[in-house]
Amino acid sequence: MSTANSSSSAPQLQPPGCSIEAALEIVRDRWTILILRDAFRGIRRFDDLRRDLEIPRAILADRLRSLVESGVFVKRQYQQRPERFEYRLTPMGMELSPILVSLMQWGDRWLSGEEGPPRLLVHEPCATEIDMSFYCWTCEEAFTPSQISSQPGAVTARTLQSQPALQSQPALQEGDLKNSGATKS
Amino acid sequence: MSTANSSSSAPQLQPPGCSIEAALEIVRDRWTILILRDAFRGIRRFDDLRRDLEIPRAILADRLRSLVESGVFVKRQYQQRPERFEYRLTPMGMELSPILVSLMQWGDRWLSGEEGPPRLLVHEPCATEIDMSFYCWTCEEAFTPSQISSQPGAVTARTLQSQPALQSQPALQEGDLKNSGATKS
DNA sequence: TTAGTTGGTTCGCAATCTGAACCCAGCTAC
DNA sequence: GTAGCTGGGTTCAGATTGCGAACCAACTAA
Structure with a gap:
């Protein structure tokens, strides 16, 4: 996709090689996500x-x-004669779970019918419901997406000097929610 | 997709009307996710x-x-003569952010090159890095996907009695990680 | 008058998805 | 020993979807 985009003089909010784009090259489509869901099951x-x-x-x-x-799955032979294979999640694959859990919780909250979510995810040892919303360890409080900002990661000092726009800036911006249509519970 | 699946006698791990499937009908493809990423920017x-x-x-x-x-966006006219429109995230849309953040963090961790993630997401007031991994409030500890289990949500007592398989069961199962290929840092 | 901006639609070709059929090795029942 | 089943695929024709390019409409600015 948008690799040849260097002519723009606007501040480059997202450096080339965005991690979301990279992740989407592997988590390609709906089928891939459903296969992963089943793998977790x-x-x-x-x-x-x-x-x-x-x-x-x-x-x-x-x-x-x-x-x-x-590298999301490993293909393993589970029997010989006849040869049979199975597909198992690698550690890389296991770490896709927050994406699936987020999708599920969003679906539960905004798309489930009258009866509420069909199933809850809980932390097994104590049966506490899992909540994927944002929480800050330093401030000890939950926060909304609008309080997320984005900072340069491993960017060299040289890069930073030549691109002051790369310095800290809001990452997620709130729409004007007052006039918007959808609200729920 | 798999709506007519009631003939199976196997324990029904996922009730019909899975929230992930429902969410995927809205978050349809790669383009949709990239549009949402830009909306958050x-x-x-x-x-x-x-x-x-x-x-x-x-x-x-x-x-x-x-x-x-x-209901993810609202279309708003921001000027007349000529009519011009903009698309803003609704609260429903704003709550998609955990999905994007999870995707981004997974991409950062597993797909970024030598230089590490291009940008970090932080909680703005205190600049603490955001971490979307699982944490249990009751046990006060981080946990892995293998400790997630799934329980019936709003299921009637009658449904439960007639379908004992719907009761608590592991939701995410760990692959055999010992022999798997991919590992990182 | 001409060019540019914004927010689209239409069109024809290319790529992808889909269901159905087929393949093959080994096993099992008759 | 052969017909049929299972698991894990491949191949193929037709339908759907994606895509770039061209076009349109309403306005503004030079």
């Missing part, structure tokens, strides 16, 4: 995935291949 | 989005229309 085999998702075989084969290539 | 106008993302006009028009329909 312990479904590991081609045919089980196919049956559960009702996904076309060619698409499933393609997505599994590309997820193995990118 | 304060980009609100058709042409600014088009330039920044280098997205085909027809796709952008279509995605904006559908995001307005689903």
